[in-house]
Amino acid sequence: MSEKPERSHLDGEDPSKALLSRSEKKDLKVDEATHVEVADDIPPELEALLQTDYHHGLAENEVAERIARFGRNEIPEHKTNPFLKFLSYFTGSIAFLIEVACILSGVVQDWLDFGIILGLLILNAIIGFVEEARAESALDALKQTLALKSKAWRSGELVEIDSMDLVPGDIIVIRLGDIIPADARLLGLGATGEETEGELQIDQSALTGESLPVQKGKGAIVYSSSIVKQGQMLAVVVKTGANTFIGRAANLISVTSEAGHFQKIVNRIGNFLVAITVVMVIILFAFLLVRKGKDKVMDVLRNVLVITVAAIPVGLPTVLSVTMAVGAKQLAAKQVIVKRLTAVEEMASVSVLCSDKTGTLTLNELTFDDPYLKPGYSKEDILFYSYLSSEPGAKDPIEMAVRLAAREGVTILQGIEDHNIPGFKVVSFIPFNPDTKMTRSTVNNLESGQSFMVAKGAPQVIISLVGGDDDAVRAVNSLAKRGLRALGVAKTLPDRPDEWVLVGMISLLDPPRPDSASTIARCEEMGVVVKMITGDQLVIAKEVAHRLGMQRAILDANKLIDPSATEDEITRRCYHADGFAQVIPEHKYRVVELLQNKGYLVGMTGDGVNDAPALKKANVGIAVHGCTDAARSAADIVLLAPGLSTIVDGILTSRAIFQRMRSYALYRITSTIHFLLFFFIVTLAFEWEMRAILLIFIAVLNDAATLVISVDNAQISKRPDKWRIGQLISLSFILGCFLTAMSFAHFFVAKDAFGIPLHDPRLETIMYLHISSCPHFVIFSTRLSGYFWESLPSWIFTIAIMGTQVFAMLISIFGVNGLTASIGWGWGCGIMGVSLLYFMVLDIVKVWWWLYSLALIGFWAV
Numbered sequence: 019m020s021e022k023p024e025r026s027h028l029d030g031e032d033p034s035k036a037l038l039s040r041s042e043k044k045d046l047k048v049d050e051a052t053h054v055e056v057a058d059d060i061p062p063e064l065e066a067l068l069q070t071d072y073h074h075g076l077a078e079n080e081v082a083e084r085i086a087r088f089g090r091n092e093i094p095e096h097k098t099n100p101f102l103k104f105l106s107y108f109t110g111s112i113a114f115l116i117e118v119a120c121i122l123s124g125v126v127q128d129w130l131d132f133g134i135i136l137g138l139l140i141l142n143a144i145i146g147f148v149e150e151a152r153a154e155s156a157l158d159a160l161k162q163t164l165a166l167k168s169k170a171w172r173s174g175e176l177v178e179i180d181s182m183d184l185v186p187g188d189i190i191v192i193r194l195g196d197i198i199p200a201d202a203r204l205l206g207l208g209a210t211g212e213e214t215e216g217e218l219q220i221d222q223s224a225l226t227g228e229s230l231p232v233q234k235g236k237g238a239i240v241y242s243s244s245i246v247k248q249g250q251m252l253a254v255v256v257k258t259g260a261n262t263f264i265g266r267a268a269n270l271i272s273v274t275s276e277a278g279h280f281q282k283i284v285n286r287i288g289n290f291l292v293a294i295t296v297v298m299v300i301i302l303f304a305f306l307l308v309r310k311g312k313d314k315v316m317d318v319l320r321n322v323l324v325i326t327v328a329a330i331p332v333g334l335p336t337v338l339s340v341t342m343a344v345g346a347k348q349l350a351a352k353q354v355i356v357k358r359l360t361a362v363e364e365m366a367s368v369s370v371l372c373s374d375k376t377g378t379l380t381l382n383e384l385t386f387d388d389p390y391l392k393p394g395y396s397k398e399d400i401l402f403y404s405y406l407s408s409e410p411g412a413k414d415p416i417e418m419a420v421r422l423a424a425r426e427g428v429t430i431l432q433g434i435e436d437h438n439i440p441g442f443k444v445v446s447f448i449p450f451n452p453d454t455k456m457t458r459s460t461v462n463n464l465e466s467g468q469s470f471m472v473a474k475g476a477p478q479v480i481i482s483l484v485g486g487d488d489d490a491v492r493a494v495n496s497l498a499k500r501g502l503r504a505l506g507v508a509k510t511l512p513d514r515p516d517e518w519v520l521v522g523m524i525s526l527l528d529p530p531r532p533d534s535a536s537t538i539a540r541c542e543e544m545g546v547v548v549k550m551i552t553g554d555q556l557v558i559a560k561e562v563a564h565r566l567g568m569q570r571a572i573l574d575a576n577k578l579i580d581p582s583a584t585e586d587e588i589t590r591r592c593y594h595a596d597g598f599a600q601v602i603p604e605h606k607y608r609v610v611e612l613l614q615n616k617g618y619l620v621g622m623t624g625d626g627v628n629d630a631p632a633l634k635k636a637n638v639g640i641a642v643h644g645c646t647d648a649a650r651s652a653a654d655i656v657l658l659a660p661g662l663s664t665i666v667d668g669i670l671t672s673r674a675i676f677q678r679m680r681s682y683a684l685y686r687i688t689s690t691i692h693f694l695l696f697f698f699i700v701t702l703a704f705e706w707e708m709r710a711i712l713l714i715f716i717a718v719l720n721d722a723a724t725l726v727i728s729v730d731n732a733q734i735s736k737r738p739d740k741w742r743i744g745q746l747i748s749l750s751f752i753l754g755c756f757l758t759a760m761s762f763a764h765f766f767v768a769k770d771a772f773g774i775p776l777h778d779p780r781l782e783t784i785m786y787l788h789i790s791s792c793p794h795f796v797i798f799s800t801r802l803s804g805y806f807w808e809s810l811p812s813w814i815f816t817i818a819i820m821g822t823q824v825f826a827m828l829i830s831i832f833g834v835n836g837l838t839a840s841i842g843w844g845w846g847c848g849i850m851g852v853s854l855l856y857f858m859v860l861d862i863v864k865v866w867w868w869l870y871s872l873a874l875i876g877f878w879a880v
Contacts, residue, residue: 060256067187068203068254072211075171075189084185091184091200091258107143111288112334115295115326122323123710126316131323131710134718168199176209188255192218196246201262202253206236209250219248219414225263225628231415243627248413264627266603283741284334287683290747291331291690298698299325305702323710325697331686337721338363338679344728345675352667353658361654365638365668366676367619369738371541372609372632374624375552375562375597378642378662380528384415386423387502390493390523400522402428403507407459407474409449410437416505419526420474441465455479456506468512477523480506484520497525501558527561533663535567540666545737546621550597551606553628559599571596575605578612589616606632619738623662625649640665674732676739677802682727684746684800689720689793691754696761696789706776708785712837716790716826723822724797730815733802749867753860757793760856764788764849779839786838787830787849791823795857803868806861823850 060068067084070076076084108117116139123132168181171189181199184190191209192198198220208214217235222244231247234240240253242262259265299322306318342363346356356362376382389400405424408417425431430440437444446460456475463469473483477494481487490506497504505524511517538548550568552559560570573595578588592612598605606622610632613620622629622636625645630652633639641653643660650656657664693713700706765785768774774781797819799806811819827850833840 064186064256068256070187070189070254072171072189072205072207072252072254074174076185076187077173080187081172081183081185084187085183088185088261089259090182092182104143108139111285111292112331113139113143115288115292119323119326122319122326126320126323128320128323128710131714134714184255184258186255186258190253190255191250192240192246192253193250194246194248198240198242198244198246200242200255200259201257202240202255204234204236204238204240205252205254207252209252211252214251216249216251218246218251221245221247225626263603283743284338286743287331287334287687287747290743291687294691294694295326298694302698302701306705309705320707325694325701331690334683334686337682337686337724337727340725341675341679341682341728345671349655349668349671352664352671354664354668354671355656355658356654357656358654361638362672362675363679364619365621365655365672366739367741368546368621368638368669370547370549370593370613370618371621371623371665372549372551372606372613372636373622373662374626374629374642375550375554375559376528377625377644378623379534379550379566380530380562382528384419384503384526385529386419386427387525387527387529389525390490390497390504392490392520392522395521398428400507400524402431403472403509403521404474404505404524405431406439406442406444406461407447407457407472407507409447409457412449416503416526420505420524445469450475456483463512466512470512470515471510471518473506473508473518474524475506477504477506480508480520484508484518487520490520490523493523497523499557501555501561502527527558530562530565531661533661535565537662537666538566538568541669543736544666544669546669549595549609551601551609551632552597552599553601554599556599559597563597569596573598575599575601578605578608585612588612593618603628603631607635610635623657623665624653670734673734673739675728677732677734678727678730680739680741680746681797681801682724684750685724685793685797687747687750688753688757688796688800691750692757692761692793693789695754695758699758700762700765704776706781708782708789712782712786715837716786719822719826720790720794723794723818726815726818727797729812730801731809731812733809749864752863752867753796756860756863757796760792760852761785761788764852780841783830783833783838783841784845784849787826787841787846788853790826791850791853792856794819794823795853796860799857799861799864803865805865806858823853 107113116135120132120135120139123129123135166181167178168184169176169178169191170184171177171191172179176191184200188200189205190199190202192202192204193209204218206214215235217233218240219231220234220240221231222241225241225244239256241264242257243264257263257265302325303318303322306322307315310318339359342356342359345362346359349356349362373379386401389397391397391400401420401424404420405428408420408424412418425434434440441464443462443464444459445462448454448458450457454475456473456479458471458473460469460471473480477490481490481494494504494506502525505526507521507524508518509521511519541548548568550559550563550566550572552562556572556574559572563570563572571594573591575598577583577591578598580588583591589612592609593616598609601609606624606629610620610622614635614637619637621638621640622632623640623642624630624633625642626649629641629649633641633649633652633654638655639653641649641656642662643657645653645656655668697707765781768781768784769776774784798811801811802809827846829838830841830849831843831846
């Protein structure tokens with residue numbers, strides 16, 4: 019089990035004591051002399067290897083034997099072969115469609131189509147490979163957080179060795195500023211083996227999420243990659259490499275490589291198109307083979323090639339990627355850096371945002387809060403007396419917080435850098451020690467010539483010093499229940515130097531960032547539920563949640579692994595809780611996993627190594643300002659500005675991007691269904707076909723125009739976006755059928771009303787212009803669920819769409835040798851006019867369908 023956070027040396031009563039469950043108390047040993055809680059999680063067989071003579075250390079043969087048994091002290095890497103990784107981008111429904119078309123083009127020796135299709139296939143693979151390769155360095159960053167060199171006793175000598183060569187049982191020296199190289203147990207001995215009663219101050223916030231450095235003494239476990247802030251001591255290595263606390267985090271990251279939400283959506287669309295294409299191609303191939311005979315296999319394959327090419331949404335992956343890339347650039351201008359392009363789309367669908375507390379929702383610095391004051395004293399008084407009894411230059415976070423608050427809040431201390439106090443002189447100072455649990459100073463008032471003493475320390479000690487105070491005891495208990503750290507302050511009276519009086523109790527807290535509460539409120543307004551996750555104590559988490567405007571429904575993280583509860587019950591706890599306290603990396607990972615299993619898209623923010631597994635697991639991992647390399651590498655999005663306020667910008671921008679992508683997907687699926695239906699029927703009924711080069715020309719030209727959809731105006735939804743594939747495909751099918759009807763109207767008018775023969779090149783050009791323009795103008799309608807005039811397209815988008823169709827009209831009117839036959843102004847302008855009017859008809863069909871769908875959803879919900 020994980021070791022519990024310990025108290026700072028000036029802390030009062032630890033409010034977490036009452037919160038330990040029976041099982042936790044059973045698993046903890048409390049050393050009454052040092053007040054250190056020791057995690058008893060070392061198996062007996064390993065414990066036997068830890069009894070190393072600290073005067074001698076391990077011998078070389080013992081080191082070699084243990085390296086063979088436990089491996090090196092490094093995080094194992096799980097590398098994917100880059101070539102195999104690149105090949106993986108040639109898989110998937112849409113890629114398979116393109117490959118089939120490419121093969122058919124080669125079989126019938128249509129080399130122009132073969133080259134174009136193969137080029138598109140390779141281009142899509144390169145884009146995917148390059149973008150995804152940028153987000154695969156999480157394990158490397160975790161590995162780099164380990165210390166590179168360590169001092170260890172080996173064969174009776176203190177030597178410097180590579181940290182990767184450490185093994186369980188090694189005796190190492192830990193000093194101020196060191197990055198701890200492996201999980202180790204403190205021995206309570208100095209570097210040369212002398213007894214010491216001192217403690218180390220360890221900053222492990224990046225691993226456990228605790229907001230303050232913790233005091234660790236003899237017998238305590240210190241974690242790999244935490245930092246020594248104060249002290250020096252010998253320690254015995256207990257765990258190395260993948261078995262360490264950070265190693266478990268690395269292992270969680272390595273098992274979270276699953277397909278993203280966006281890729282699943284594209285695959286579902288592709289699967290639908292593959293299914294209907296395969297069915298139609300098989301029917302068409304069999305029918306034509308029977309009609310034409312087996313000796314016409316090549317001609318039949320050419321017919322099949324046309325319908326296969328028609329079915330391929332060749333530009334779908336590219337247009338969506340470019341749309342997301344433009345969105346990523348927009349986000350970068352708002353100090354939101356996107357590492358994985360598909361995270362832009364997924365962020366629009368996030369319905370639950372799990373946020374790390376320390377350093378993300380809070381400032382990660384201890385700050386002076388509203389104090390408890392005895393009558394006759396002010397806030398400025400208690401700060402002034404606290405400053406008089408503080409240790410100059412001490413790096414203790416509580417002392418630093420007191421000095422900073424005093425210099426800001428006490429008039430005579432403002433602007434001074436040293437400990438010289440105008441009008442006063444500290445003539446003696448007794449620093450903190452574990453026995454007295456307080457600091458004490460004697461001060462001369464230079465103006466009156468009188469002296470007095472000031473004391474600052476643990477509340478129970480200061481209350482005892484003044485002879486007891488029931489009101490103060492109640493105040494301390496009240497502060498403890500709210501998770502505030504209390505610090506008592508007392509002074510003597512100038513005329514009665516032996517009589518101590520209580521000034522009050524300082525309260526200290528890692529406060530919320532100024533923008534955190536408003537950011538959470540904005541997220542809630544947009545339908546995103548925010549959950550706070552922290553390694554701090556439950557009472558601290560509840561107090562911070564209250565200050566952020568959240569409910570106090572904070573769960574102890576152990577509730578997430580309750581063996582007596584069912585998975586559904588744990589999931590319900592997880593969803594209804596406003597946050598979780600006393601978490602370790604496995605807990606954060608578990609929260610994300612439970613919510614995802616329930617169907618929610620989860621965003622996770624964090625800044626430390628302890629957040630990395632959950633960042634990797636989440637649909638959208640967000641590394642906040644000042645994060646570690648491990649968190650940055652595991653995340654999909656990195657915030658450059660402090661706090662969470664930029665997440666609101668990210669959500670708004672991503673939802674605009676989602677609407678653009680959805681409108682393009684609806685347009686493209688509609689066009690594909692239209693292509694398939696029309697060419698399937700017309701080939702069966704009339705054996706009429708259009709050359710594949712014209713179909714590819716339509717797809718490439720129109721998709722090139724729709725690239726500017728990335729800068730089109732978009733309506734931003736008030737709730738998390740969803741693809742609703744069923745609605746998308748059903749609407750696409752309806753619109754596709756209406757387009758197919760219009761295509762046959764053009765076909766029969768040209769063939770029968772105007773008497774243009776089936777194999778006349780003019781009929782092919784007429785149908786080319788119609789198939790290019792009529793479905794393309796539908797994108798003006800698919801931009802939003804309401805009527806098209808409710809949100810007009812941007813002028814850039816309008817010019818791009820109209821420009822491609824004017825170009826198509828001109829090459830149809832005048833003809834291009836080897837590509838199109840001349841059809842004249844009448845046909846050209848007539849087709850364009852009908853196409854523009856028809857998209858307005860389809861716009862009405864679309865709105866009515868959406869209303870029908872919403873009514874149907876409401877009916878089933880009731």
